[in-house]
Amino acid sequence: MTVPTGGAAQAAPPTISVEGLSHSFTDPQTRKTVHALDDVNLEILPGDFVTVVGPSGCGKTTLLNILAGFIRPSAGKAFVNGRAIERPGADRGVVFQELAILPWRTVYRNIAHGLEIQGVAKPEIDERVNRMTSLVGLEGFEGHYPHQLSGGMRQRVAVARTWVSDPEIILMDEPFAAVDAMTRLTLQEELNDLTVRTGKTVFFITHSVEEAVFLGDRVMALSARPGRIKEEVHVPVPRAERSWERMSHDEALQDTVEHVLSLVRGEAVEPTGQDG
Amino acid sequence: MTTISAASPPIGRTVKKWLLPAVPFAILVALWGLAVLLFDPPVGVLPSPALVFEAPFNSDPYLANVGASVQRLILGFLVAASTGVVVGVAAGLSKPIAEFLGPLTTFMNALSGIAWIPLAVAWFGPGTGMVVFIVWNAAFFLVFGNTMLGVRLVPDVLQNGLLTLGASRMDVIRQVIVPGAMPYIMSGLRSGLGFGWRAVIAAELVGASLGLGAWIFEQQEFSRMDNIMAGALTIGVIGMVMDRWLLAPLERRTIERWGMVGSAS
Ligand SMILES: Nc1ncnc2c1ncn2[C@@H]1O[C@H](COP(=O)(O)OP(=O)(O)OP(=O)(O)O)[C@@H](O)[C@H]1O
Ligand SMILES: [Mg+2]
Numbered sequence: 001m002t003v004p005t006g007g008a009a010q011a012a013p014p015t016i017s018v019e020g021l022s023h024s025f026t027d028p029q030t031r032k033t034v035h036a037l038d039d040v041n042l043e044i045l046p047g048d049f050v051t052v053v054g055p056s057g058c059g060k061t062t063l064l065n066i067l068a069g070f071i072r073p074s075a076g077k078a079f080v081n082g083r084a085i086e087r088p089g090a091d092r093g094v095v096f097q098e099l100a101i102l103p104w105r106t107v108y109r110n111i112a113h114g115l116e117i118q119g120v121a122k123p124e125i126d127e128r129v130n131r132m133t134s135l136v137g138l139e140g141f142e143g144h145y146p147h148q149l150s151g152g153m154r155q156r157v158a159v160a161r162t163w164v165s166d167p168e169i170i171l172m173d174e175p176f177a178a179v180d181a182m183t184r185l186t187l188q189e190e191l192n193d194l195t196v197r198t199g200k201t202v203f204f205i206t207h208s209v210e211e212a213v214f215l216g217d218r219v220m221a222l223s224a225r226p227g228r229i230k231e232e233v234h235v236p237v238p239r240a241e242r243s244w245e246r247m248s249h250d251e252a253l254q255d256t257v258e259h260v261l262s263l264v265r266g267e268a269v270e271p272t273g274q275d276g
Numbered sequence: 277m278t279t280i281s282a283a284s285p286p287i288g289r290t291v292k293k294w295l296l297p298a299v300p301f302a303i304l305v306a307l308w309g310l311a312v313l314l315f316d317p318p319v320g321v322l323p324s325p326a327l328v329f330e331a332p333f334n335s336d337p338y339l340a341n342v343g344a345s346v347q348r349l350i351l352g353f354l355v356a357a358s359t360g361v362v363v364g365v366a367a368g369l370s371k372p373i374a375e376f377l378g379p380l381t382t383f384m385n386a387l388s389g390i391a392w393i394p395l396a397v398a399w400f401g402p403g404t405g406m407v408v409f410i411v412w413n414a415a416f417f418l419v420f421g422n423t424m425l426g427v428r429l430v431p432d433v434l435q436n437g438l439l440t441l442g443a444s445r446m447d448v449i450r451q452v453i454v455p456g457a458m459p460y461i462m463s464g465l466r467s468g469l470g471f472g473w474r475a476v477i478a479a480e481l482v483g484a485s486l487g488l489g490a491w492i493f494e495q496q497e498f499s500r501m502d503n504i505m506a507g508a509l510t511i512g513v514i515g516m517v518m519d520r521w522l523l524a525p526l527e528r529r530t531i532e533r534w535g536m537v538g539s540a541s
Contacts, residue, residue, distance in 0.1 A: 070436050090442030100437025104455040104534040113451075114441035147535025165441060 013082055015169060015201045016044040016067060021076035022226075023062055036062045038226035040076070047199040049239060051212035053264055054222030054230075060205045061097055063227070064171050067203060068094050080169065090118070093167030095175040097205075099158040101146050107133070108142035110157050114165030132164040135190065137183075152179040156187070163194075169201045177207065185244055188214055196240045209260045214247055215239075219256075221263040233260055323502040331506035338503075341491040342510060345476050348404055348487065352411025353472045357465055359412075360419025364464075365453060367420070368427025381417055389414040389475045397483045407479040407487065414475035415468030419461070426460025427453055459531045466523050473515050 021040040026033045036059040044050050052060050065071045066078050069088040078085045080092065093114075094100075101110050111132055115125045133139055136156040146154055155178050162170060176184045192215060195202055206212050212219045219233040236252040247253050305325050311317075312324045319327065332338045367374040392413055400406035434452050443451070454461075480489025492507040531537050 068436070068440060088436065088439035090440065092440060094437065094440045096433050096437060098431070098433050100433045102434060102437075102452065102455070103536055104458070104530070113438070117438075117441050117443050117447060145534055161437075162440070167440075 012046050014043040014079075015046050015048070015081060016042070016203065017079045018042040018063075018067075019077045019079075021063070021066065021073050021078060023059070023066065023071070023073045023075075035226040037066075037073070038228045040227070040229055042220070042229065044201060044203060046201055049195055049202045049204065049215060049217045050220060051204045051206060051216030051218070052220045052222060053206060053209055053212045053260060054227055055224045055264065056207070058222045058225050059227030060222060061173055064094070064173050064203065064205060068092055068171055090114070090165065091167055092169045092171055093162040093165065095158050095162045095170070095172040097173035097177075099154055101154060101157050101161060103146050105145075106142065107138055107144050107146070107149070107157055110146070111160045111164050113161060118165060128164055132160045135194075136160045136187070152183055155179055159187075166198075169203070172202065172204045174205055174207060176211070184211075189243060191215065192239060192242055209264060210247070210257055213253060213257045213260060214242060214244070219260050221260055231263055233263075320499045320501050323505065327502045328505045328509065331500075331502040332510070335503055335506075337486075337491065338506075341486060341488050341507075342514075344404075344484075344486040345480065345488040346514065348407045348480075349411060349469075349473055349476045351404075352408040352476070353415055353469055355408070356412045356415035356468055356472065357419055360416045360464065360468065361423050361454075361461060364420040364423025364461075365427055365449065365457070368424040368457070369449070369453070374424060377420075381421060384413075384417050385421075389471070390478050393479055393482055396479070402483045402485065404484070406483050407476055410475045410479040410483075411472040415472040418468040418471060419464040422460045422464025422467075423457060426457030426464075429460070430456035455530075455534075458534075459536050462523070462527050462531060466519065466527075469518055469523060470515065473511070473518070477511055 018040055021037055021042075022035075023037040024033050024035045040063065042050075052063070054060055062071070066073050067080075067085065069085050069092070088094075102113070105113065108129060112125050112129045115128060120128075129142075133142060136159060138153060138156055138160070141149065141153065146157065149157070155175060159172075159175050162172075176187055179187060188211060194200075202215075204212075204215060206215075209219075213233075213235055216235055217239060219235060221230045221233065222228065223230045233256060235256055237246070237250060242253075308322075309325050312322060315322075363377070367377055389410060392410055396406045396409050396413075400409055430453055434456060435448050438448050438452050476487070477489040477492075480487035481493045484490045488507050488511055492504050495503040495507065527537075
């Protein structure tokens with residue numbers, strides 16, 4: 001039996017760690033302050049897949065932006081591999097909620113972009129991009145511009161664009177939100193396979209509790225704004241053994257979904273919080 | 277024999293692209309010819325279309341004048357376009373630069389290009405240098421202002437996306453900022469070229485001995501209305517040709533192809 005990630009990993013330093021993180025936005029005009037995150041503590045070990053759920057506006061994207069290095073937190077610290085996060089870097093690939101694909105590049109050149117920047121040789125770029133394109137089901141569309149694609153296809157370009165350059169850590173912000181339900185199931189299973197195989201460290205934001213449980217080693221349920229970690233739920237079945245088929249009748253998994261749902265439901269309805 | 281009026285798409289497109297825009301011109305020329313026939317005005321007031329269309333072939337320095345004007349336009353426009361884009365990108369990216377240049381831009385825009393002509397004549401003397409300066413002055417602020425605006429409007433997420441792929445600041449500028457600002461840069465170039473062309477003619481009226489503007493002004497002394505009108509028509513035609521054959525295709529290949537505008541022009 002393999003050791004489940006997050007278990008006896010005392011030796012490995014965390015890939016990402018967050019200590020007492022709080023963040024407020026101040027509107028420069030009105031001087032009004034929005035308290036987005038409150039005292040968040042978090043450790044993500046190498047190979048961990050952590051999913052984050054919480055009501056809209058609770059600070060999920062803000063947390064991701066801090067990990068990516070786009071914003072400095074008002075208080076607390078965030079580290080990647082022991083170093084304080086100061087700026088974005090190629091070690092942390094991001095799939096954005098508002099897709100960051102470039103309208104002036106074809107599908108192929110959007111996906112190849114990271115490899116071009118890293119100076120990878122042409123034949124290798126070709127091979128890796130082609131593999132990625134077929135993996136996300138975009139064969140035949142390499143020459144298309146993003147405006148010629150459907151919303152779901154654009155989302156797949158965004159995932160491929162980040163994934164192809166093989167970053168150590170991937171931060172994903174609701175990457176499958178605009179994909180149709182059928183494709184979503186496929187992409188989720190493929191993402192699961194891919195991460196199990198590559199052992200990548202993933203931080204994954206979603207609105208869907210089922211998705212969070214299906215994909216994550218752990219699910220972080222955030223409270224309504226200011227977001228704080230309400231509970232960290234360990235998902236009982238190892239990721240290598242998961243499939244939607246199993247999700248539908250495994251009682252342990254079903255119970256986990258129910259439990260996370262109850263955590264999130266209380267928040268979405270009544271932000272002041274009335275549990276159970 | 278029947279003609280099918282519901283034209284197949286390619287014919288329909290040709291009609292739309294060439295015939296339809298030509299109709300207003302045809303009507304204008306017809307009205308003009310009609311007026312000459314009906315009122316028989318003196319040639320010094322309104323020559324017939326035929327006389328005007330012939331004028332370029334009968335007048336020796338015509339081509340040299342056209343050449344001089346176009347050359348000045350191209351020179352001034354190229355300098356204005358390159359400096360405008362570079363300074364515009366810098367100002368779009370940096371608040372201090374924008375704040376430094378902001379009031380100056382407003383001031384310069386208020387001063388119409390024509391007000392510069394006497395100054396430019398004094399500084400550069402009459403001739404090409406002075407005309408080029410006037411063209412630059414007319415086009416630069418349009419290109420600069422539009423570029424700066426376009427740069428500011430490029431979504432942050434696109435820049436951030438590139439940074440997470442390991443890009444340098446220079447990569448971001450070249451691969452995100454400039455193409456992202458392209459719709460605005462294009463519209464700046466387009467109006468810059470139009471205003472630049474007007475500025476060439478205005479500057480030449482006063483400050484040059486060669487060029488379409490100078491030529492028209494000179495013909496006035498000889499009351500050669502046919503040459504004056506031929507010159508005016510040439511100015512309009514060249515302006516139109518540049519827009520349709522230079523900038524419109526550039527627009528089609530860039531921002532239209534990328535889906536960043538509804539297909540215009
Ligand atoms: N740049 C900003 N300036 C001011 N306020 C901001 C900014 N970014 C986010 N906020 C505010 O911070 C709060 C958290 O925003 P965030 O985008 O992190 O939410 P979220 O959990 O990702 O929501 P969703 O699920 O809808 O994407 C919101 O109230 C939002 O209005
Ligand atoms: Mg969000």
